[in-house]
Amino acid sequence: MLATYDREGYDPIYVRGDVEPKVETVAEEIHDELVIQGMGREYLEQLFEAGELHCSMHRFDEITTFHFLDERFTGLFASIDSGADIRLATFADRCRELL
Template sequence: MSVAAAESLTEFLRERVGDHLRSVVHYTADDWQVVYLRDDVADRYADGEIERAVDDVRLEGFGKPHQESLYDHGELNCTVKCFENAVEMHFAHDANTGTAVALDAEVFAVHNTFIGRCRELVAD
């Protein structure tokens, strides 16, 4: 996945979810780039915190080959983390490159009520 692909993804998400898009970050083994960062989200992060988050998704991407070897499911395309206020999606291209996306949690529930309903059931 290239920066251009991450920019295309950003355009798609802006059209699809509008202001509920929080961030899009593309990374390689040596570098990273914020493709999109909503102003109010940027205000919540001090210097270095975004870089630490990028380091975290890099570690997750590094584990992609291992995850693929554990399960007979084919290629790992995306991981999704559902937090109270946001949903993080990580598209690891390979062990060294990928794109991380954050959305407001409420929009994810609107677009995918299946996970929302499952969360309700496991919370009971």
């Protein structure tokens, strides 16, 4: 799945057919969580003292998710199969281009 979001909701860019039913049941809760995570951005940037926070990743048994932060309450959410072997820097750069 690939979707942009803002404070009001999310806009899917791509949803693989076999995951559409799951997206319909959890998307609103995931959207709310992404907005909340974005609110903690400044804290994490100060804590790590490593510059601007661009992305966070969560790896689960079945999927790996990426949360790309843009401006306050906006960003991009991406998920891939956990077994996918990707070049992380290239993937992150391509996703950021969509913001």
